[in-house]
Amino acid sequence: MMKFFPLFLPFLLNAFDLGACRSCHPAIVQEFESSAHALSSAKKDPFFAAMLRRSPEKKSCRNCHAPEAKSAEGERGMTCLSCHRIERIEKHAQANRNLYRQKADKLLYSAEKGREDKVVTYHIERSWLGFSRKKVGSPYHDIDYRNPIYYSGEVCMGCHSHKVNGHGLDLCRMGDKGVDLDGKNCIGCHMPRVPGSATTIRQSDTHAWHGAAGLHHGAAMLSAYLTLLVQAKEKGFDVVVKNDTPHPLLTHPARILELHTTIVRGAKAQKLPVQKMRRVLARNGKPTAPWLADSLLENTIPAAGQSKRFHFDVALRPGDRVETVLEARLLPPPLAKKLGLEAREAAAIPLKRSVYVVGGSSK
């Protein structure tokens, strides 16, 4: 680690001073504060804290959950600099690693169409006759637009690519299909452009949503990438769950998906058995903790682009409404109880709903 002289401190970016960023990027800071990223440390994420306490290997957790803190045990999760100071990503078999800019300067990396070859430092541009003056850049920091990892999902892959445990088992693996430069990548889906200026100084119509849509925050923004279909069959009907994303629908090994199906006939509602999808980590054929597991007992989470079909042997009648909801939980309720967490940590999070009327249309 580099040591800085206090003399230089006022010129350095303070990773934890969101106040400074807020004065010029208020919308982005507000979105970020509610994101899973800002709440990634042990003080703010009870599930993470519970696993951290039990894990025999705590040191590496910091790399992704609190890259700018001394340990992952404290208050501080990710900050703006956890992404905007990544210089490059080092690939490793167990987990990739972000290499952060070590220079004690105030340079940030970002992406902007048309500025791919530029480093923008604050300056004033005069028109050729000298009548008008225009301020360009940020008075607080410099911006380097040349780093290619910011033009695709590559910038996410230091933390989100994969994590392999000591027994060679994938605890999670995102795959790199969603990194792609063209079309929808990680950023396009999880940080979509929303109305509102990115800065108070240079006005723009939209900015990249910094809430990082996912189970903790903003799941509704992702429902367009999931399909739920009801198909009448000769005997009964099928419900098809399709994962329209380029990665396994959920990656964390504790997650579960639940498909809830209800038939509404007149004033009567009949709930059908809940269908679960999950990955179960195991050793010697028994479910176990992530650091002990060497195999999978079950893996029914829909893979990238995969459809899962569930058959219900219940005859439908004209006019019946089939209501389906796909829900997720961060972890199964019995595990939450075992870890001493509150029930709400394992609460159901709706991801997608659909309604199918027999003899009508599907919504």
Ligand code: HEC
């Ligand atoms: C005094 C105002 C000010 C402060 C404080 C400030 N910024 Fe900025 N920032 C700007 C302006 C203005 C721009 C747009 C510059 C341009 O496009 O010419 C900008 C642009 C950016 C960009 C690049 C946007 C792009 O074009 O992709 C990032 C990233 C960024 N700021 C992050 C931060 C972070 C993180 C902080 C806090 C550590 C911060 N800013 C504090 C004014 C500020």
Ligand code: HEC
């Ligand atoms: C086509 C849109 C799309 C693309 C592209 C995409 N995702 Fe997702 N991602 C989703 C959806 C939908 C979910 C399911 C969660 C939900 O609906 O809230 C999801 C879930 C996730 C989760 C939550 C995992 C969990 O177990 O809690 C993470 C993290 C994630 N994506 C990161 C990424 C990264 C990194 C990339 C790029 C490699 C990427 N996504 C590309 C749509 C997308």
Ligand code: HEC
């Ligand atoms: C998870 C990584 C990540 C974090 C954390 C993050 N950013 Fe960003 N930010 C990005 C990416 C990626 C882009 C580029 C989006 C694009 O335009 O393709 C971006 C774009 C921006 C922009 C340009 C906005 C636009 O759409 O024109 C600003 C300004 C910015 N970030 C400021 C911040 C500030 C301030 C924080 C902390 C509150 C922050 N960022 C935290 C990843 C991040």
Ligand code: HEC
């Ligand atoms: C420094 C590491 C790091 C980087 C870089 C990073 N993430 Fe994350 N991300 C995390 C961690 C850690 C979590 C889980 C936090 C928790 O739940 O405690 C997370 C969670 C998420 C989630 C789930 C949100 C939810 O509500 O459950 C999404 C989506 C996501 N990240 C998308 C992205 C995208 C897109 C990028 C790239 C622009 C990115 N991340 C870059 C570390 C990172």
Ligand code: HEC
């Ligand atoms: C390579 C980066 C990386 C490392 C190292 C890492 N994590 Fe994570 N962690 C993530 C990401 C990314 C997520 C978001 C879920 C997903 O994408 O699967 C996450 C999510 C979690 C969650 C779920 C939190 C929630 O609220 O749902 C727990 C628990 C967790 N990690 C525990 C740990 C522990 C304990 C360690 C250290 C032994 C650790 N992690 C190390 C990247 C990492």
